[in-house]
Amino acid sequence: MTRRWFHKSVETKYYEERDAVFNALPRLDRRSFMHVSAAAAAAAAANGVSFNFHSFTPVSVAKAQDTGAGGFTFAYISDSHLYERTVNDRFVRSLMRAVDDINRLDPKPDFVLYGGDLAQLGAPAELELGSQILKAVQAPVRMMVGEHDWYLDMGEKWRDLFGAPTYSFDHKGVHFVVLNSVIEKDFWTERNMTPEQRMQTVAGLDNGVQSRFEVGAEQRQWLADDLAKISAATPVIVFSHSPLYKYYKPWNFWTDDADEVQAILARFNQVTVIHGHTHQMLTNRIGNIDFHGMLSTAWPWPYAPEGLPSLTVQMSRPNPFDMHDGLGDGRVMVDPAGLVDKLYNLWNRNPVEVTASYLRGDKSAAPAKPNLVSY
């Protein structure tokens, strides 16, 4: 006699159901398969996403196996906040763990995004340490700058090591843009701050002396020019450290000129923003833009008291006795139509996936809610 005696967690059930779907898919005949595709395609079309029907593969299938013609994945590591080894071993160790995770991915990602805040206090030694550790990543690395990297020397060492903070590139039919979205209006000159004081001020998340982040007029112009030649049907993915929307001002989970930046991106069919800085699972959709946050490897942050996007399924409160809880790295899966699924590889927890179809209103695709409160 058998009996289901063990309690299944929400995530276990979720994955069992997923497994059941995947296991069933290969057994679908062609007609049923197309039916599934069509249903997903209809959902996408209802949200104003145009695509080439014949090249569309159901998003959920696209991520389970190879993404097929045109689809691809990239991985990310973000917000490591390194001190020198002799000052703080813990942050160094967790970045190494993330690099190990990425190196063990199968299939290998096309490239790895580093999401900013590599150093904690912008010191040359910290940035160099980070650079060395990232050299161990067995895939090309695309760097993005964060405020902790910038405000000691206004990006001098960063440019030395990693090149221009703002750039774009194309990959398998997707146009990628990397922004420096942590520009702050000068608050330090009038206060006669030293570079170290300036950096310390910016380093405090809740430090009200610093200015709010912005992309700035110059970069917005650059963005408009860069995108001018891109057709509206081309999927666009933007990497930015701060979320390109307004979540919580006191913690600079915020971009002052978010509306202007979103306006520049408005004409495209499919735009995704991948951002760091918030150290938590975060999801939003505004107009035609999906927004996904990246996990940190250094420490998690609580959800802000207000302003949380309603689409976000929060991660449950990290356990302080487990110093890697709420942290991790992850992957982004891009399907041929440019729809993006985001995988949060949370350490010591089940991975959580936030899919494009969920962001387009498919409630059944919602990531499993944890059964513990987040805050």
Add this chain to the structure above:
Amino acid sequence: MIRTKMTRLALPAALAAAMIASCGRQAAETATAPAETPAETASAEAPPPASTPVEANMTPAPPAEGELVEVLLCDNETKTTAVADGTREGGQAIADELMTQWKRKNPDAGWIDAELAMHQVKPPADNKDVVGKGQGSTYSRITEMDAALWAQETYKLAVEGSTIFHSGDKLGSTIAVSCDMCHPDASNTHPETYPKFQEQLGQVAMLRDMINWCIEHPVRGERLDPDSAEMRALEAYIIAQRQGTPLQYGKR
């Protein structure tokens, strides 16, 4: 007039308060620029330097026009030399120069405002409703000054806690980690849920036990004596930030 908002103390008033304590009320009235804020009998931030008592009966004769005059601050150390031109602007310049010198010597005098410029701290209850109440005659009853004093002292402890909370050095961290890294504005600290049984601490924990655990492990510093000034200040700040939250002891 008692201020009803305690979120910021005006800079002159704070410094005036410090100077009053270090110099004595009479001398301060001479040295400071006129201010419209009420005098507050707050205690000093800067320790009062040793000073000889002012000889109240020796009033110097007013200087002649154009004469070079040496002006001494009430602490009997800070001085400046200027031409006495008899104008208000000239007087203001003398006072400003003395203040600048004094501020340089006492860099932490404005610590409350410096801290509040960076981090917001929720104010304590204002106790307006007990002003004028109490037993006995008029002079036994609670005054506005009392309420202001209570609020000021309580608030100061919370602000002091904020300075420690945000500083790895003050916490004694050996890995340069401060509390605000995981708890910006003391979020996610839930002081209203203590005491609660925390198995990993091996006991029913009070807030200070959890603070000490955090100092020992994520911050990797040395545990504080629970009755030390730092611990009390940290508790004050953490509790202050949850002003208005109902108590729910034991809640996970």
Add this chain to the structure above:
Amino acid sequence: MRTRSQLAGRAAAVCFAALALSGCGRGDDDATPQAPSRQSSEPSSSSAEPAQPAAPRSSEPAAANATALAPHGALAMDAQMERLAALAGGADADANGVDPIVWRDLYVPEDNGLTPERIALGRKLYFDVRLSADGTVACATCHDVSRGFTDQRMVSEGIGDQLGQRNAPTTLNAALFQTQFLDGRAPSLEEQAKLPITNPIEMGHGGLGDAIAAIADDAEYQQMFEAAYQSAPTEETLAKAIASFERTLIFLDAPFDRYAAGDETAMSEQARRGLTLFNGKARCVSCHMINASNPLGTDNRFHNIGIAARVKNFETLAVQALHALEAAGGDLEAVDRLALETELSELGRFMVTKDRGDIGAFKTSQLRNLAVTAPYMHDGSLTTLWDVMDHYNKGGEANPFLDGGIEPLALTESEISDLVAFMFALTDVRFQDKAEKALADQTARARKQRPFRDTALANREIFPFEARIGMTDASNNGGGE
């Protein structure tokens, strides 16, 4: 006596804060060197290289006191029963040292209250080899009274001399766990008792019905079952009876408990320093918490501390495991067999929950009576408590599923000795002779070999994961290229 247990409960709760800060002075950890006995077998692999998968591991019987041996190296059943009688001394179910209200409400199930009849029946069954297919294995074979209610081997030996993959947990205090088995797949003692009986490499009956059939004709059993459960022998009552007996095996009277109750001299100064470290720098209390309601020294949770990572490749096994479990359909006994027979055993709790966070995770074991339950860890791979400390001190073994609470501790040798002294102070005083011998043996062995020690990792000169990502230059401080 209610007074003592109440006192222990209250005092323990009150004392903990004080205990955390106590400890001073020097201790002496030099025991008289003695030749190590064949107390436990030599691990077949060194710490540096992973062992060959599924290699038969040599396992030698304990050098128990020289009386007749039962099959598979156990002490003879009647000799064990004599020992038990001497140990328990008329075990009063109430006088076990656990807070009595907690005991009644949390640890004794409603449908299986303790009565003398049930305990007696369970005791008889516990030592009864008829519960195995070939009549050589009883519960007491691998959970031997004379060997700490375990078998003091790396892994256990069942019928046909087959070896399993896991170290046998002790029956001592097992009643106080929230789940049974190292992967927690049985929610109660009752459920646990059923599984070894039908496991083909342990006791090997085809089904519980066969085990019942083997004893049903015994008139004494019929009478005892009737008295205990008012029924004939059945599978359920068999398991309940064994569980009832196991609930009397509460051994919580250790020097630590006496110290917590107020006797300052009960623990050595060294052990007291160890207690301070336990609650502080060594971070043990985060998973091994001890308090009046949960006196075992466990959080009843499952953590990957990297033991299995030394032996197997996790990622490949995890994929294999999903496939295997699908085929089995989540059948309890199939999981049980898989856990013991195949390499998948190393995945631990994952086999039960299929949670990725549980890969390689095993239940936090109790810290009670460690002196008599060596070797340690789920595969018995750590022979002495110094090996255990070395493992934790260097931050376990880096693997993708390592529990985030494990990190290098930078403990000094003297701190390690203090912690080992404390752990020995958690062994019940009724095992004192054995404990002293074990301490001497382990000390001597630890002097000669410390295969898991890595001071560079422990002192954070190099980091876990650093070698895995190919950055092995320890002096590379990021200061320049």
